[in-house]
Amino acid sequence: MTNDMINIVVEVMPHFEGYAYPNEATQQPLWGVLIVLYPYITGLVAGAFIMASLVRVFNVKALEPVYRLSLLTAFAFLLCAPLPLLFHLGHPERCFEVMMTPHLTSPMAIFGFVYAWYLMAVLLLELWFDYRRDFVAWSESTPGFQGMLYRLFTVGVTDDSEAAGQLDHKIGHILSVVGIPSAFLLHGYVGFIFGSVKANPWWGNVLMPIIFIMSAMVSGIALCVFNYMVLSWIRRKTVDMKCLDVMGMYLFYALVVDAAIEALDWIHRIYSAEEGFQVMQYMAQEKLFYTLNLGQVACGTLVPLVLLGLLQLIRRRVPELQRRRMYFSSAMLILIGVLAMRWNVVIGGQLFSKSLRGVMGYKMEFAGLEGWLMGAVLLCLPFITLTVMVKLFLSERLPTSGHIPHREDGPPALSPAKP
């Protein structure tokens, strides 16, 4: 009898403990690593954009050295954001139906609109207005194919007068102001996709959109710190410590709010202990022990909180090299921690049965569509895109207009150098 039992259990429910609905007993969770990456990448977009708006809208002058870099980061990552979503569809060729015949009660259907709005109306336009006069100058000074590209990017608008520059700046400012709620919308709705699933106690949570927005801001700022330091290192340039300190400060405060909200979420879950709490407790203690407790909480939150918090208190006593190391390691840890958080939400929500009677194991494959390799490629793709963009739009060889986004109270803008 025992043998029969074991055979049946092994054959039918290969990696389940307890009971799961028969349709849930698949080898892989329905939403795998691709859906983990999707909110991660859009979160980085939203966070990097908020970082850029600190300069544009909130006049944080110390952050000017990273203004363009953070905008380009947001743009490069936004271009890659829909790829994991697209690849995971059963019928990718029907993806445009989401925009052509959207079902308006579905949070996923809003994706098309929010994405298009953010890409076309906010980021692309803001970048263009910001770069327009540079494009005019570069198209004249750069020979060959690259020059042609810049000429193409001007879209025929070659007016580089001071008045036109003022107009560019004004429109850019308005776009930035519109961009902040748009960035919140872009990522808040991703949180809502999960938060609205009442069938799943791990996801169905009113705080989910806010948690997603806050963690997006944290990860986006961390990515800007990372990109800025790496770019400076590659170019053998010294990092602007004032800029880095200010970035570290914003990173710290965003992380404090993020950690507070996520802690509140867990306190509420533990205190109210609603249906499904036992299975969630088991998940946190067993199935997600490493990614949740070590990855998300310890590495991704507590250690950076201590490091960055220390720097807020005793910044002047820490030598620059140590400070740089502390900022860099905090940024790295936060980037890993937020990735772990996305994993815990997406995969964690599928590692228990909706009958709340069983849990499931998950071993990620290496080469398949939802495997390690694909995940790594999709995670590298935005960095490759960003490298190309930095070569094209942030090149050291090109003279810039000495970007000063708040021209009203700042020194007058330098006119682009002409050959």
Next chain:
Amino acid sequence: MKNPLSRRSVIGRISAVVAGVLAAPAAKAAKAVTQKLLVSADAPKDYDPTKHKWLMAIDANRCIGCGLCAEACKKENRVPEGPYFRTWVERYIITKPKPGSGAARGETLVDCPNGGINGYPEAPVLKEEIQHSFFVPKLCNLCQHSPCVQVCPVGATFDAPDGAVLIDPKYCIGCGFCIQACPYGCRFLSPVTKTAEKCTLCYHRITRGLKPACVEVCPTQARIFGDLKNPKPDDPLERFYRDNLVVTLKPHLGTEPRLLYAGIDKEVR
């Protein structure tokens, strides 16, 4: 007024264009729903979905766990082999409490190997330790507020006017959101078509006056099927409602299932 481009005429033209742009998707959607129902749902051409209201009910007291319904469903609807089921039968075993534990009941053990098609292994506890044992057939709960329909990004899954919740396989993009949203685990992503699939109440059969396959083969009439708009004399559904107090699954989620159960325990979810 003489100027052909007066402000009023320009505003009028612009609003006409805007109205046209806004109305086109609505008209298209309405047309699509009608077409979807008639073309994709395997119904005969003269079938009028507004004249029926199909419903199933489960009398768990009668279920003997033979699994014929799950097998018939797999065959009738060409459901893929493996962990893919439009209907299945769960076995519940509630044990007696341990002596002196002070509890009224023991553990609840649930299993459903291969949907119940091949029967069940011997109970993992001794016969003397069992307090209750019963079977619960499961299928689409036919929710009035279906979360699966709500979340579909393209409207490929929809509430038919006759009570069935259907999926247009030519329209489904295979995102899996409906599968995540169904609290009852009634949907799956077909490895063959790469689209979501679920119980259709055997739509191709009921629209031709036949019963769903699972109802047809059930030897104990644990599954009761009928048309609320066209009750037969001594209708089995009416009899079921008259004779039983009924419950739905997971009522706290507010999905308002139309599928009603008689004779199940609080442990069933």
